[in-house]
Amino acid sequence: MLIGARAVMGSNGSHKAIDPASGETLEPAYGLASEAEVEAACALAWAAFDTYRETGLAERAAFLEACADEIEALGDALIARACAESGLPRARIEGGRGRTCGQLRLFAQVVREGSWLGARIDPAMPERQPLPRADLRQRMIALGPVAVFGASNFPLAFSVAGGDTASALAAGCPVVIKAHNAHPGTSELVGLALQKAVARCAMPEGTVSLIFGAGTAAGTQLVSDARIKAVGFTGSRGGGTALMHVAAARPEPIPVYAEMSSINPVYLLPEALAARAEALGKAFVGSLTMGAGQFCTNPGLLLAIEGDALERFVAAAVAAMHEAGASVMLTPGIASAYAAGVERLAGHPQVETLARGLAGEGPNRCQAGWFATDADTFLADEALQEEVFGAASLLIRCRDLDQMKALSEHLEGQLTATLQLDTGDIAAVRTLLPVLERKAGRILANGWPTGVEVCHAMVHGGPFPATSDSRTTSVGTRAIARFLRPVCYQDLPEALLPEALHAANPLGLWRRTDGELARA
């Protein structure tokens, strides 16, 4: 573990990773955190906070870039270890490293640009009647140290130096990262890279700490600690809601940004289906089975209107499913939960099994599964909305557009909703769109929901249970807003004001003066 600048062998038992491809245990053992060790990490983060949050824009941006540089400097050792611990193919891991470093560098740009400071100035009006107005200035400051929980399915881009860490550090929040036990070695390597960047850039040592823990004790302690002021989490609905409860029960409740559960409905609109049923069927299976379907945005639900075109789609998809290889899943736990979820669907009296993929050889293989039911069954059984994490999906055969819309109203919150549409479908989609806006964080046309671009306009979020907080995104530059709060300064002498609010605008920020946006 990394407690600030120290490397510490956790004193509360130990844990080894498993290579899911072979089922073999991987050396070495990683020590797990005692209460005192979690406590030490929180104390260091707290001690770092006031200094770190006031680092200059250029300085903090350079630190984020140094984090990216140091991760790249880990070279092939990182790739090899991440592949072994996750069972993911080398190309995925290399892509994940690029995404991780690109994300850190994008947040460096965001920090430099400075709009996140949300500077607002309402100058004094000493002559105003009946009462003068004071000089009022507002900027955003960091919330405080953030607890980050690594996710299993993106051992780089949603883990130790992933989006939560990058956006929290960009906002000026120290992080205490709880590594995911599926990839302790990968976590340690990335943690060491961050630690190096902290030292190289002379940031306070508590800016980054990394702890290991078994079960839920260390994570619960972390989220309960009074010095932690926000939580970033990507994982299961059970895990996320448990953290929400811990955070809400604190003497001082804190925000939890948990990205949890989504089945990502895909709508096959009639014209599009008629025009290209076969191509859509094939593409659907590609999106479903990629990476053993271990994506938050996996297309777990298809909605289409019964008829000949749908049957052509089904035939094409079934054929593709029969050839879909069985990829290794991330952990034995995920593989067995997947198998149980698929069995539940297969055994449901009103659910038809349309196709299974290839069974594969070796442990922890994901045999893809595709199922179908009718709208009435889906509406009557809440359990059919539960995410089966992996390459499983359910087709709902609807009578007509109205039923498709009614079914949409019945859905829980989602990360994405996808529309396969042609020009002739636009009128139909127009009636559907308001429902989808209420249900999902991202609405896409003629693509597949897997693949989440890291950019300014991305929303990787959505109403509960997709996330715990629909007002936010965990991917893209708006993610920084999760870790900020506004502070107003009234009549403070310039000597005491933060630079962002000085009269001369020395940082060259976009600022809102009397409501009017301008730079310089």
Added chain:
Amino acid sequence: MLIGARAVMGSNGSHKAIDPASGETLEPAYGLASEAEVEAACALAWAAFDTYRETGLAERAAFLEACADEIEALGDALIARACAESGLPRARIEGGRGRTCGQLRLFAQVVREGSWLGARIDPAMPERQPLPRADLRQRMIALGPVAVFGASNFPLAFSVAGGDTASALAAGCPVVIKAHNAHPGTSELVGLALQKAVARCAMPEGTVSLIFGAGTAAGTQLVSDARIKAVGFTGSRGGGTALMHVAAARPEPIPVYAEMSSINPVYLLPEALAARAEALGKAFVGSLTMGAGQFCTNPGLLLAIEGDALERFVAAAVAAMHEAGASVMLTPGIASAYAAGVERLAGHPQVETLARGLAGEGPNRCQAGWFATDADTFLADEALQEEVFGAASLLIRCRDLDQMKALSEHLEGQLTATLQLDTGDIAAVRTLLPVLERKAGRILANGWPTGVEVCHAMVHGGPFPATSDSRTTSVGTRAIARFLRPVCYQDLPEALLPEALHAANPLGLWRRTDGELARA
């Protein structure tokens, strides 16, 4: 009650207001909401939502202005009733009406300007290697119908058409308002004005509803209703935290914006105290006793370093206190809670009573109270941090600046922190400021915290228990952000995109394209 376009006599018992100045009951009786009536208001709000949230910027702004016009058109009847129900002087109520209407008109400007839509566009990059980028566009949409709880201490500006209602309506959220029982007649009048504006502007009838309810049942039902997506509340810590628990326990948890409890520390820095102890003492009592101290931002805590200058301050303030008249408090409940709080302080073995104001005659009078203790006592007794709502304040005599700082670290979250400082105090304040930024939403110099300007830079918020969500403000234009969430549109044909994201920028918005802010 107003259930959409209907005026309904609540069928679940009735309630009459009390004139706190005389203790007499005021006619008429107002019917309280049954479960079915609360349900009807929520159903109408839900039915209105998709239409109301997509009203055009000009149209919605005109509606907010119509609300202000209709409130003004109520004329003197509103003023007379609000004075009778609140015991507040006419000038306060007239000022409150001006503030309420000004606030609605300011949000109309905000709606028209359109930056709240947060439009972002990342254009497609079809040629990008290794993977093309899709066209990604983001805007903010309204969260859904909002439950607004009127506050007792601002029967206009924080009640039926107050800041929560104005910002929710500006964001595109219908509101279901639970009137405060202290001023049902005022609530009805303002509700009727809003109802008229809804009709005049042809908004969906469920855009505004107003219900009455006794106890907590109607409010709990409202916050539990699946169609309510956020809550605005100003009131007691007990009331706010109860609503937070109800909201967190829902199948779909929702955000609660509760503005609750703050004692608003005022720091008397040494140089300022030495230079103008007497003037500060007098001004302090003015701020403390204004409006019977019934402000969220009342200066309930003073911190100063022991010595001659402090004793001069005390002498001046004590003299002013002895002449401070006893104003009428808002309700018998508030008056008796105030009396009990003051008695608790007066009876505390380590607390000295510095002065009491005049006792006054008649019911529900607030006899001001000023108390003192030492830092060690304050640090040892959490109960001394509890807000006593009314004109009561506690002076902490500190040994030195370090103790003042240690004591600040010990404080709960606050709406404001005030510094009385001179140039010679700047170095001392510099060490204090990081603590205050962590503790308070607004930091002010050489003024008094009462008086919250409605403008762009205001923050009326702060860490728990000042509010339930330190990331937000309930006063000022940033309040609109509480009721919005981002939605991303990927590769949607322009025919389906909201106008805010059309290529030609027909709304003339500030938009972020590839991260770069520009208009037109």
